[in-house]
Amino acid sequence: MRIKFVFLSIILISQITVFAQEVITPEKAIALALENNYGIKLAKTDVEVAKNNASILNSGYLPSLTGNAGATYNLDNTEAEFSDGRVTTLNGAESSRYNASIDLNYVLFDALGRSYDYKQLKETQQLTELQARETIENTIIQLFTVYYSVSELTENNDALLETFAISKDRLIRAQYQFEYGQSTKLAVLNAEVDINNDSISLMNSKQQLNNSKRDLNLVLGNTLDDEFDIDAIVEFNNLYNKDELLEKAKANNISLLQVDKSIDINKLGIKSEKSTMFLPTIGLTGSYGWNKNNNNAASFVSVSTNTGLSGGLNLSWNLFDGGSNITRVRNAKINLEANNIQKEQLLVTVERDFNNAWDDYQNKLSIYRLQEENIKTSQNNFDRTEEKFKIGQANSIEFRQAQLNLLNAELSKNRAKYLAKLAEFQLLQLSGEILNISF
Template sequence: MNIKFVCFSLIVMLFHGSIIAQELITPEKAVSLALDNNYGIKLAKTDVEIAKNNADILNSGYLPTLTGNAGANYNLDDTEVGFADGTNRVLNGAESSRYNASVDLNYTIFDGLGRSYNYKQFKETKQLTELEARETIENTIVQLFTIYYKVAELVENKDAVSQTLNISKERLLRSQYQFEYGQSNKLASLNAEVDINNDSISLMNTTQELNNAKRDLNFVLGNTIPEDFNISTEVDFNNLYDKNELLNKVKDNNISVLQINKSIDINTLGVKSESSAYLPTVGLTGSYGWNKSNNNAASFAAYSVNTGLSAGLSFSWDLFDGGSTITNVRNAKINLESQNILKEQLLVSVVRDFNNAWDDYQNKLSVYRLQEHNIKTAQNNFDRTQEQFKLGQVNSIEFRQAQLNLLSAELSRNQAKYLAKLAEFQLLQLSGEILNVEY
């Protein structure tokens, strides 16, 4: 008895340990892992960092430039010099040298406000990049749950197929007993064996699909979870959405609408930036330098040293540049007009997509509820058929049909449940609310 108890305890501990080893990935945890580890989201974050750098004051053109310069020259000349008194002097291999160093400052005081508009464009572009990153995150969330719920569906399908296989095995055992006691012929056992083979093949295929789907899910999560894990199959449909409220959010928060609005802002600044070329440019220059010259014997001075500060103001105005500024302004205005046209088209498109998504969600939710009712009917039919089968009132073919009807109802229910949930996510994505809900 003690040995049996110890063996039983070990089996229970090993089984319990295998359950613990399988990490449970809830929807909330899956979203958290994706936000931190998904490769597409990581790349989108790097784009945002680059846009932030571009929108920094260091890239604005408002700061001056400061340049350090230094140089040296050495000359070895043969020189002949004639003086006013009629004498001359010949120097062979006369050496001379010059040295210089300076710090130069350049600063644009006014450039027709082009610098200001460009800086504002950089800031608007940064916000557009952040919206693009948000779009990547939203698309990744939808992709994540498409795969997540595919895994959940296959988990439930595997359970349903496994249950069907167990029932077929019980049926085979029963038919073998009946054959041994002369209550049925061998045909019943052969039919049961065929059904077991078919159910085993279905289980193998479903298991393979499940393993593949788990790998796909792990890839979306950045390969951060073990290969063997569990997920939650619970789905909540208790949320009641107001169609008009969601539609208003589509017009205000849809990611594509926000992006086109930001593009219009950028193009508006682009028109002003191109127009700034009509105005003059005023600049300031300054320099502090040191110069030394070592002259040859033909010069009046043996050497000279200059140290000093210089400053200047520059003014330039392109009165006519051949028409390029006029062309650039015209094209910038056309681009702005095209963005406004695209916005009108987009608003019509997203409203249409929202109405389609709303109807699709309501339809899939209704289908799921009907499938829930259908599975109760199929279960009731199977239970009664199973009782009659045990009493010998129905044959194996009728029993198998009831068994397959139940399996089909379970598979259809599983598919309908997750399709309805994905339709809900599509609706939330269009309304810009997918990142604001609890998973």
Template structure:
């Protein structure tokens, strides 16, 4: 069997093997990341905890109910003298006491502290949701960064394999021409050297691809072992104009929304701190049962009491050493800090948005230029290949055209995924990342 036929069979087998692998789509990758990524799962648990904290059970509006019971047993030696002058001596006299009761405490008024605390818990829950959203957005960006790295390496592997195929065809041609005395052994040796170089490039890119796929599995939180391919088609989906997208960034940016929530929480902290200036009024109710089994020295042998009791209490901390005053002052300073932080974030958003927009437009423009450059490089290679076949150019010139085409294809692949990641970063800054179709 000829060398050329062997190469064709190997190429077919390789193609069949690639087609047999699963395709991990972008939508599936996002779904797996949101479901299995450990950072996302932890963030979801934090949201659940914050949601539980907003329950009426954590509000302070419900009463407390306490049950209590007790028993006492006495064994005494007693010497008793009664009012009529009689006396008695008891050795080992037994007596016992038993009690049980239920006490209900309810705060009628606490200076509105629990009201503000309850509102604070709701704001904290919404803040935790925003923090979880930020985690999800960062995870999606991280996932696509690795996903497109796998896609780019897959594209590069195909390009290098195609380059190797052309080089192997060149070797077969050089061997035929050498056998028939049409060229020297140098052409064969040059082709063999180029095959070795192309093979080394493929070995390296395959290892990089394996590592990248492991990285992707880690981000997805998956432990599956079967091999897979990814989608290499990229669609640029940005539909906004720059001004409208910037307005969205000032409304929906996650960091900005978190700061606004922190401002609301700081305002509630001030109100909650001021509530300590007011009195606390509480209601108490008790139902109790008591029985005493007395010894012979007592006037009453058995005494049993049952009944209800209730009361109203008022507590007013007139001065706590200045702790409340200091707490309110610090809460006001924290509010001012949060407001300053918001202004700083707005400036950062403006800078980051403009940088991201320019970066995206530049990379998209570079990608479009690389697309045109591919056409030029392909035409140059095809013409050089035709001239090489009829002996008008030597192997060095042919190899240079081949390298130029290879570099153009690798550059286009790099530019394509760089532009897509730049688009996703721009959407994240604008708060629109979770609203697009991947």
């Protein structure tokens, strides 16, 4: 009864995915990740902020326009003495003043600092876009690490199902042989132990597969249903040219591109600091205003109203600021030198990483090819052992060993295949080509 229950459980596990499910291809997985991955969404918001910062509205090229208005009321006790000797005393004399104006302030020339600052903002925007690209590249690597884990576990699950079916066949055969007196109870017990072990392995594999599917769904922004399948077809590109890829790595590696952009930004920073040392700042001011005064009786004029336009130019020249500007220029030059050193170091590191990745890819690809050949050998060995087992020339231990050898060969082949594919992606990422992959 216990064996029948195990059979039923395995059948339910293996048949639960028979119903039509959504198939996620690599192309679809990339599209879903680009649109829904949370890390990529956050990177896009950083790019939008950088675009806003680099707009004309944040450049300093536009004038400022300010509106002002005010009112004042006075209640005074006043004693006024005139030149002819008359004295006038006013108690509770009222007066009021009203004003309104529109004021313009515009920097006509600021020693070119504004120009360099604006260029820096544009370069910073491009640096932010490169940082977003790095996030996308890392997300794609993360995506396919999980994607191929799901694919590997799916194929492993199929191999374990096949192994379980073989063990079930063996148990049925052992039971028949025992009933007809052709075998001992020990053969039945051994078959029961093996089929129980196979069922445990199958259930563990199924649980790992479910966990990996949830991990994949998380990378895709939780956009998939609970049950889905993936396209497990894997192809390798054997036409890569090492020298061409290395040159692409030196030109397009995302870390190198970011260092280059930082160097450009620091060069503009040096020019901005230098410009304030040698050139003045010229500003334009303008105002259009209205003023009304209601004076008390002690004044010669009771009411006065003024409207008018005023304007002016101002010049400011920082002849010497105690050496702060000189210090900033010197530090900016040192930072630029540090960036150049960092680039040299990064070039050496990228070349080393590329060579390691190239060798790793070639090695893993060769291992996968050998594992494919090993499958053929293991399958041939199992087929021969199975034939001998059926006619009594091989015992159950020999049969089980051949069965496990075949299963291990299949699992090793699956592992080698997906490790090789991930090694290919690592190579493409170093070369700056990960966003150009095709399937």
